[in-house]
Amino acid sequence: MAILIKGATLISGKKADVLIEGNSIAKIAPSITDNSAEKIDASRKLLIPGLINTHTHAAMSLFKGVAEDMQLADWLAAVRKVETKLTAKQARVGTLLAAAEMLKGGTTCFNDMYFHMDEIASAVQESGIRATLGYGMVDMGNEKKRKSELAVGEKFVKDWHGKEQGRIHCSIAPHSIYLCSKELLVAANELSQKYSVPYHIHLSETRKEVFDCLETNKKRPAYYLDSLGVLSNRTVAAHCVWLTKEEVRLLASHKVSVSLNPVSNMKLSGGSTAPMPEMQEFGMNVSLGTDGSASNNSLSMFETMKTLGLLQKNARWDATVAKEGAIFDAATVGGAKALEIYAGVIKEGALADLALLDLHSPNIVPAHSLVSNLVYSAHAGNVTDVIVDGKLVVENRTLLTMDEQKIVEQAQKEAEKLVG
Amino acid sequence: MAILIKGATLISGKKADVLIEGNSIAKIAPSITDNSAEKIDASRKLLIPGLINTHTHAAMSLFKGVAEDMQLADWLAAVRKVETKLTAKQARVGTLLAAAEMLKGGTTCFNDMYFHMDEIASAVQESGIRATLGYGMVDMGNEKKRKSELAVGEKFVKDWHGKEQGRIHCSIAPHSIYLCSKELLVAANELSQKYSVPYHIHLSETRKEVFDCLETNKKRPAYYLDSLGVLSNRTVAAHCVWLTKEEVRLLASHKVSVSLNPVSNMKLSGGSTAPMPEMQEFGMNVSLGTDGSASNNSLSMFETMKTLGLLQKNARWDATVAKEGAIFDAATVGGAKALEIYAGVIKEGALADLALLDLHSPNIVPAHSLVSNLVYSAHAGNVTDVIVDGKLVVENRTLLTMDEQKIVEQAQKEAEKLVG
Numbered sequence: 001m002a003i004l005i006k007g008a009t010l011i012s013g014k015k016a017d018v019l020i021e022g023n024s025i026a027k028i029a030p031s032i033t034d035n036s037a038e039k040i041d042a043s044r045k046l047l048i049p050g051l052i053n054t055h056t057h058a059a060m061s062l063f064k065g066v067a068e069d070m071q072l073a074d075w076l077a078a079v080r081k082v083e084t085k086l087t088a089k090q091a092r093v094g095t096l097l098a099a100a101e102m103l104k105g106g107t108t109c110f111n112d113m114y115f116h117m118d119e120i121a122s123a124v125q126e127s128g129i130r131a132t133l134g135y136g137m138v139d140m141g142n143e144k145k146r147k148s149e150l151a152v153g154e155k156f157v158k159d160w161h162g163k164e165q166g167r168i169h170c171s172i173a174p175h176s177i178y179l180c181s182k183e184l185l186v187a188a189n190e191l192s193q194k195y196s197v198p199y200h201i202h203l204s205e206t207r208k209e210v211f212d213c214l215e216t217n218k219k220r221p222a223y224y225l226d227s228l229g230v231l232s233n234r235t236v237a238a239h240c241v242w243l244t245k246e247e248v249r250l251l252a253s254h255k256v257s258v259s260l261n262p263v264s265n266m267k268l269s270g271g272s273t274a275p276m277p278e279m280q281e282f283g284m285n286v287s288l289g290t291d292g293s294a295s296n297n298s299l300s301m302f303e304t305m306k307t308l309g310l311l312q313k314n315a316r317w318d319a320t321v322a323k324e325g326a327i328f329d330a331a332t333v334g335g336a337k338a339l340e341i342y343a344g345v346i347k348e349g350a351l352a353d354l355a356l357l358d359l360h361s362p363n364i365v366p367a368h369s370l371v372s373n374l375v376y377s378a379h380a381g382n383v384t385d386v387i388v389d390g391k392l393v394v395e396n397r398t399l400l401t402m403d404e405q406k407i408v409e410q411a412q413k414e415a416e417k418l419v420g
Numbered sequence: 421m422a423i424l425i426k427g428a429t430l431i432s433g434k435k436a437d438v439l440i441e442g443n444s445i446a447k448i449a450p451s452i453t454d455n456s457a458e459k460i461d462a463s464r465k466l467l468i469p470g471l472i473n474t475h476t477h478a479a480m481s482l483f484k485g486v487a488e489d490m491q492l493a494d495w496l497a498a499v500r501k502v503e504t505k506l507t508a509k510q511a512r513v514g515t516l517l518a519a520a521e522m523l524k525g526g527t528t529c530f531n532d533m534y535f536h537m538d539e540i541a542s543a544v545q546e547s548g549i550r551a552t553l554g555y556g557m558v559d560m561g562n563e564k565k566r567k568s569e570l571a572v573g574e575k576f577v578k579d580w581h582g583k584e585q586g587r588i589h590c591s592i593a594p595h596s597i598y599l600c601s602k603e604l605l606v607a608a609n610e611l612s613q614k615y616s617v618p619y620h621i622h623l624s625e626t627r628k629e630v631f632d633c634l635e636t637n638k639k640r641p642a643y644y645l646d647s648l649g650v651l652s653n654r655t656v657a658a659h660c661v662w663l664t665k666e667e668v669r670l671l672a673s674h675k676v677s678v679s680l681n682p683v684s685n686m687k688l689s690g691g692s693t694a695p696m697p698e699m700q701e702f703g704m705n706v707s708l709g710t711d712g713s714a715s716n717n718s719l720s721m722f723e724t725m726k727t728l729g730l731l732q733k734n735a736r737w738d739a740t741v742a743k744e745g746a747i748f749d750a751a752t753v754g755g756a757k758a759l760e761i762y763a764g765v766i767k768e769g770a771l772a773d774l775a776l777l778d779l780h781s782p783n784i785v786p787a788h789s790l791v792s793n794l795v796y797s798a799h800a801g802n803v804t805d806v807i808v809d810g811k812l813v814v815e816n817r818t819l820l821t822m823d824e825q826k827i828v829e830q831a832q833k834e835a836e837k838l839v840g
Contacts (some may be wrong), residue, residue, distance in 0.1 A: 064785075065792035069743045100782040266730035267796070271737035297796040298783060303723070310686035310727065311734075317691035323489045360828045362520040363718060363800065365484075366835030372485035376687070376717040380783065381801015408780045415786030 002026070003352075003392060004034050008042035009359055010346065011328075011370050018047065020352040023165065023390035028348055038392070040385060044360055046370060049344045050108025050130075050353035050386065051301035052335025055200075055238035055259035055289025057114045058098035058123075059091040062415045063294040072206065072268055079294050082418050090414045091116035092123045097411040099127035100404055101299045104397065105380030106355035108388045110299075111236060111259070111289070111339055113173040113200050121160045124168055128393040128401035130353060132339045133160065134173025134200045139184045146184045150191065157195050167389045169197065169339065171236070176202040177213050177221055182228055189230035198236045198339060201225075204247075205239035206270055222247035231256055236338050238289060241265055241274045248275055252282035257338035260330065262308045263298070264291030273315035276308070276322055286326070287334040300380045305331050309375060324375045356385040422446070423772070423812060424454050428462035429779055430766065431748075431790050438467065440772040443585065443810035448768055458812070460805060464780055466790060469764045470528025470773035470806065471721035472755025475620075475658035475679035475709025477534045478518035478543075478551075479511040482835045483714040492626065492688055499714045502838050510834045511536035512543045517831040519547035520824055521719045524817065525800030526775035528808045530719075531656060531679070531709070531759055533593040533620050541580045544588055548813040548821035550773060552759045553580065554593025554620045559604045566604045570611065577615050587809045589617065589759065591656070596622040597633050597641055602648055609650035618656045618759060621645075624667075625659035625681075626690055642667035651676055656758050658709060661685055661694045668695055672702035677758035680750065682727045683718070684711030693735035696728070696742055706746070707754040720800045725751050729795060744795045776805040 003020040010016055017032040018025060060083075067078035086094075091114070102110060109130035114120060117135045124131045135153040139146035153172055161170035172195070174180045174188040185201075192199040204210055204221045217224045222243060225231050233255035240251070240258045251258070260274050279286050288308060290299045305327045312322035336344030343351040357364065357374075361382050364373040386394035393401050423440040430436055437452040438445060480503075487498035506514075511534070522530060529550035534540060537555045544551045555573040559566035573592055581590035592615070594600045594608040605621075612619040624630055624641045637644045642663060645651050653675035660671070660678045671678070680694050699706050708728060710719045725747050732742035756764030763771040777784065777794075781802050784793040806814035813821045 061782075062786060063788075064797055065787075065789035068789060068792045068796075069740050071739050075739065097782050097785060104782065263730060266734035267739070269733040269737055269739040271734060293797075297792065298726075298799075300783070300799065303726070303799070306718075306723070307727070307730065310683060313689040314686035314691060314731075317689055319491050319495065319687070319689040320489050360825060362481075362517050362524065362824065362828060362831075363720070365517060365828050366482060366832045367485075368483075368835065368839055369485035369488060372488045372717065376488075377484055377713075379718075379720065379723070379799040379801055381799055404782065405780060408782060408785045411782075412786045415788065419788055 002034060002037035003040060003387065003390070004032060004037035005040045005042045005047060008045055008047035008356065010047055013370060018346065020387065020390050023352055025346065025348055025350050025352050028346065042356055044358065045356040045384060046359045047346065048355050048357065048374065049332045049346055050355050050388065051106050051331050052287065052339065052344055053102065053107050053110040053290050053299065053301055054236060054287040054335045054338050055261055055291060056110050056112055056299065057292035058110060058112050059086065059094035059114050059116065059120060060292035060294045061098040061101065062090060062094040062411060062418060064297045066419055067294060075268065085418055088116040088119045090418060092119035093410045093414045095120045095123035096127060096402060096407045098293070098299055099123060099129045100399055100402060100407055103127065103129055103386050103394050103399060104383060105300050105302065106383040106386060107299065107301050108353035108355065108386060109335065109339065109341070109343065111200060117156045121168055125164055126402065128388055128391060130167050130388055132169040132171050132198060134171035137174045137184060137188060138179040139181050140179060141181045146181060149184065150187050153188065154191050157197060161195060161197060171198040171200040173200040177224060178209055185230055186228050192234050197234070199230065199234045200236045201238070203237040203240050204242040207242055210242045220244065220247055222250050226250055239265065241270055241272050243275055245275065245278050248278045248284065249282050252279070252284040257285040257287055259287050259289040259338065260308060261289045261291040262311045263304055264295040266311065268295050273311055276312050277316065280326065285334055285337050286330045287338040288330045301331050302378045302380055305375045324371045327375050328371050352387050352390040354387045355383050357382045358384050422454060422457035423460060423807065423810070424452060424457035425460045425462045425467060428465055428467035428776065430467055433790060438766065440807065440810050443772055445766065445768055445770050445772050448766065462776055464778065465776040465804060466779045467766065468775050468777065468794065469752045469766055470775050470808065471526050471751050472707065472759065472764055473522065473527050473530040473710050473719065473721055474656060474707040474755045474758050475681055475711060476530050476532055476719065477712035478530060478532050479506065479514035479534050479536065479540060480712030480714045481518040481521065482510060482514040482831060482838060484717045486839055487714060495688065505838055508536040508539045510838060512539035513830045513834045515540045515543035516547060516822060516827045518713070518719055519543060519549045520819055520822060520827055523547065523549055523806050523814050523819060524803060525720045525722065526803040526806060527719065527721050528773035528775065528806060529755065529759065529761070529763065531620060537576045541588060545584055546822065548808050548811060550587050550808055552589040552591050552618060554591035557594045557604060557608060558599040559601050560599060561601045566601060569604065570607050573608065574611050577617060581615060581617060591618040591620040593620040597644060598629055605650055606648050612654050617654070619650065619652070619654045620656045621658070623657040623660050624662040627662055630662045640664065640667060642670050646670055659685065661690055661692050663695055665695065665698050668698045668704065669702050672699070672704040677705040677707055679707050679709040679758065680728060681709045681711040682731045683724055684715040686731065688715050693731055696732050697736065700746065705754055705757050706750045707758040708750045721751050722798045722800055725795045744791045747795050748791050772807055772810040774807045775803050777802045778804050
């Protein structure tokens with residue numbers, strides 16, 4: 001059934017009607033009449049493209065708060081301790097919980113890397129959210145493990161890529177330079193090429209990673225990946241904090257997309273700031289991610305946008321960097337570009353992945369700049385309605401696709417089992 | 421009428437009933453029966469002390485988004501341009517808007533410094549929020565201006581301190597070292613002492629301030645204030661970013677309270693981080709503020725708590741600093757101590773300034789650590805009910821004391837007039 005959004009305020013400040021047919025935006029005009037369409041009164045609402053989270057581990061929502069105020073090594077040990085116990089069922093429940101949080105906060109698509117991927121994909125299927133999902137491959141130099149990891153990763157793509165009329169995409173996701181052999185990194189890229197899917201990898205998140213890569217491979221991380229021939233416009237590199245300017249130039253020249261994760265980087269006290277101005281200077285596609293709930297502990301893309309701006313400005317001693325428009329683009333159209341979907345914009349023909357916000361909430365009034373209000377004033381609670389793939393999934397702050405209370409109760413129960 | 425909160429979860433994880441009589445907490449027990457009291461079913465809710473914002477300029481909510489991505493000097497010019505046009509009526513509307521935002525986000529008390537203070541106090545009166553209000557005195561070395569400023573500041577205290585059965589407190593608020601002569605700073609302290617009210621001042625927010633103070637007064641800011649004899653346990657020093665360790669020690673020795681404003685400092689690209697670990701080391705009372713909406717652009721204390729943790733950890737390359745409990749204390753009991761009110765705690769006899777959060781919101785589930793969830797996962801939209809001074813002011817996310825839609829419309833209209 002078609003959906004007709006009536007009288008929405010767009011970010012430009014103009015009002016428009018937006019007609020959705022199938023899974024895409026069919027028409028945008030000052031006034032549209034369609035008697036057969038389901039109508040949404042948006043006369044007091046702001047219509048934005050759904051936010052796109054390009055790096056997370058959704059199932060980790062069950063680990064929220066398990067490892068606080070710890071140095072990275074202790075944090076890793078604490079998280080791994082629960083992670084190794086995580087069952088497939090729990091991964092499913094964690095992903096449903098994460099999807100509930102994301103959808104209610106205006107996030108319509110996320111890019112995930114984890115394990116128990118069949119259950120995670122099934123949770124995505126049920127929740128109605130859009131996702132690009134990849135099995136996080138790790139071989140630690142072990143050849144047998146490498147083959148089995150590649151087989152699992154490839155099977156997952158074969159089984160799920162394009163499911164739900166294309167709402168579920170897959171990626172090939174070698175975890176990182178430090179957990180993958182060069183053979184795995186290369187073979188993974190061949191799979192990414194074979195299936196035309198993103199190559200999702202962690203890159204230069206911590207100093208230690210860079211030092212270890214220099215010691216082991218005699219090259220800084222971006223140069224090392226380049227030497228393996230795995231950098232391309234399919235690469236989605238998460239974090240990219242500890243890069244030299246020349247590494248940024250190299251990544252940009254290969255049309256790599258970056259996923260900046262400022263909240264997670266700060267919380268784990270990485271001690272630096274991703275070189276966003278240089279990324280912009282070299283024309284790199286910049287997108288935003290929350291990372292998993294164990295290191296954030298929120299999946300709010302509103303919060304991520306604001307934190308990005310605050311961190312960049314403060315770190316560079318320059319309030320003119322990380323402009324509001326660039327930040328909003330990173331959370332929308334930049335994410336869509338990274339994941340190669342036609343979303344993140346309100347245009348005829350684009351995917352109908354949209355969110356409505358209550359324009360009359362005191363925290364986003366007055367409307368001197370709607371973009372500024374979105375980046376610096378809004379919070380997830382301002383979102384009232386969400387459409388993904390042409391379907392209404394949140395209406396008046398209520399999830400339509402899932403029984404929220406049941407998920408919350410299951411999540412609490414499974415989280416207690418995990419940690420208790 | 422008494423209020424009985426039934427079955428609330430406390431931060432300790434325990435459940436309790438809480439009886440409120442008059443403006444304070446009368447009883448906390450596993451089960452309380454009081455047939456005459458208004459009952460609140462909190463069986464699915466988390467009860468916390470109301471958050472206390474110890475540095476803001478509430479009326480500036482009308483300036484949200486007017487000056488984005490600008491260097492400090494340009495930002496100041498842009499903000500001053502609208503500020504000089506601000507009418508008393510607009511200050512009132514801006515304060516109502518700010519109070520609506522704060523109350524709905526669980527903030528029950530704020531510490532303000534501005535002008536048009538009678539109208540601001542009247543807005544506080546109407547909104548039901550608690551506040552400590554001070555007229556921001558500025559003389560720029562002009563003796564005549566000094567006398568009139570002191571007169572306005574003192575009259576405001578006489579007129580309003582203790583009003584609304586003590587819900588409105590006043591302060592003496594000399595703006596800063598750079599806008600006040602030493603005579604004004606000293607005379608203001610005499611008034612603060614005379615009326616036993618806080619001495620609210622901006623301190624060491626920017627490098628420029630410190631350099632200017634060194635040049636003009638041959639002393640760093642904290643030493644300069646000490647030389648004037650104005651530091652005491654009544655001092656609430658906002659920002660305190662550019663302090664030496666010895667200045668922190670000096671401020672702590674005088675029992676000065678600090679109000680940290682991490683979001684505003686980062687957004688204006690101050691380029692540093694307040695020395696919170698040193699403040700804790702010397703036993704200084706640490707509280708938190710949002711600053712005004714022109715430099716934040718939100719009055720959410722949840723966001724402020726999280727940003728404080730992120731900034732401290734990242735700046736110090738140490739995830740063990742700014743522990744979650746210390747951050748939550750800064751936003752509650754630390755604020756109460758700074759403003760000398762008995763609040764920020766859930767104890768029999770304390771002021772009934774409380775907030776309830778929906779414990780079943782996906783973004784704050786599971787409950788491995790309720791403190792962590794409050795500091796790092798919650799947002800203003802999780803708050804469902806708020807009590808200030810023993811009165812229910814927000815019920816099920818709806819303001820009871822104000823006509824929210826009317827305020828929002830007035831604010832939008834006045835903001836357009838100001839900027840248009």
